[in-house]
Amino acid sequence: MALLKEKVTEIHHWTDKTFSFKTTRDKGFRFKNGEFAMIGLEIDGKPLLRAYSVVSPNHEDHLEFLSIKVPNGPLTSKLQHINVNDEIIINSKPTGTLVCDYLLEGRNLFLLSTGTGLAPFMSIIRDPETYEKFEKVILTHTVRTVKELAYFDTLNGLNDDEIYSQVTQGKFHYFNTVTREKWDRTGRITEWINNNKLWSYLKVEDFDPKHDRVMICGSEDMTFELKKMFEKLGSVEGSTKVQGGFVIEKAFAEK
Numbered sequence: 001m002a003l004l005k006e007k008v009t010e011i012h013h014w015t016d017k018t019f020s021f022k023t024t025r026d027k028g029f030r031f032k033n034g035e036f037a038m039i040g041l042e043i044d045g046k047p048l049l050r051a052y053s054v055v056s057p058n059h060e061d062h063l064e065f066l067s068i069k070v071p072n073g074p075l076t077s078k079l080q081h082i083n084v085n086d087e088i089i090i091n092s093k094p095t096g097t098l099v100c101d102y103l104l105e106g107r108n109l110f111l112l113s114t115g116t117g118l119a120p121f122m123s124i125i126r127d128p129e130t131y132e133k134f135e136k137v138i139l140t141h142t143v144r145t146v147k148e149l150a151y152f153d154t155l156n157g158l159n160d161d162e163i164y165s166q167v168t169q170g171k172f173h174y175f176n177t178v179t180r181e182k183w184d185r186t187g188r189i190t191e192w193i194n195n196n197k198l199w200s201y202l203k204v205e206d207f208d209p210k211h212d213r214v215m216i217c218g219s220e221d222m223t224f225e226l227k228k229m230f231e232k233l234g235s236v237e238g239s240t241k242v243q244g245g246f247v248i249e250k251a252f253a254e255k
């Protein structure tokens with residue numbers, strides 16, 4: 001396994017539970033937007049690595065990651081204290097199922113996330129190819145509190161951004177919900193889909209498995225529930241081997 005060493009260049013703490021950071025990028029580190037890599041720190045002379053989706057799109061010359069802070073987590077209890085110029089280790093072989101190539105062609109693309117499950121979609125929504133393949137790209141992010149809506153301003157402003165407005169051409173839709181606080185939109189994404197509120201709220205066509213495609217990234221419960229819901233709606237799961245109507249990745253492994 002080839003391990004690359006990259007330097008931390010920027011850090012942003014969103015809340016006491018999440019932060020993001022940018023690093024330098026080796027020219028040899030290639031990935032498809034939506035993939036994850038094993039990254040981490042050298043601790044007591046040994047690499048301690050965990051899976052992390054790449055937030056930055058693959059045309060950028062830096063890398064960015066969004067991270068949870070698990071209080072006693074072997075990696076993140078240390079990673080949350082990194083400083084600019086510290087070294088991060090990255091395995092040079094990214095992988096994953098949340099890649100547009102693993103979906104059939106379609107009309108609307110729904111990217112459904114909770115918590116740090118947002119990370120892989122941050123690269124997909126800034127990829128010009130996504131907008132060549134789909135008419136509308138709808139990103140949903142559900143978190144517990146408003147403060148946890150990472151990248152809120154970037155996402156709200158993506159269609160008006162100096163660079164990315166040319167990429168999205170107004171086709172990008174950002175939708176968030178909060179489950180434990182008052183907010184304009186509350187409740188779990190499963191509720192919004194179950195009673196067809198999501199499509200009418202966004203003023204998009206009702207979900208049709210013949211035309212619409214889905215990527216799901218979140219907790220085990222959320223991914224399981226959404227998988228069942230989309231199967232019931234007539235959509236078929238895709239994989240790295242067979243294209244399908246939806247693809248799934250758990251945002252983290254439960255222990």
Ligand SMILES: Cc1cc2nc3c(=O)[nH]c(=O)nc-3n(C[C@H](O)[C@H](O)[C@H](O)COP(=O)(O)OP(=O)(O)OC[C@H]3O[C@@H](n4cnc5c(N)ncnc54)[C@H](O)[C@@H]3O)c2cc1C
Pocket residue numbers: 036050051052053054066067068070072073074075076077115116119120249250251252253254255
């Ligand atoms: C395919 C894949 C992609 C991933 N991408 C990311 C990512 O982009 N950002 C990220 O922060 N993590 C991501 N993770 C989780 C990550 O690999 C680690 O689990 C996390 O960094 C915590 O590491 P740790 O060693 O501190 O604790 P661990 O021992 O790995 O985890 C301890 C416990 O903390 C909880 N936990 C772990 N990660 C999360 C999380 N992201 N959100 C909520 N609870 C969590 C779980 O209950 C877990 O059992 C991903 C995991 C997988 C399988």
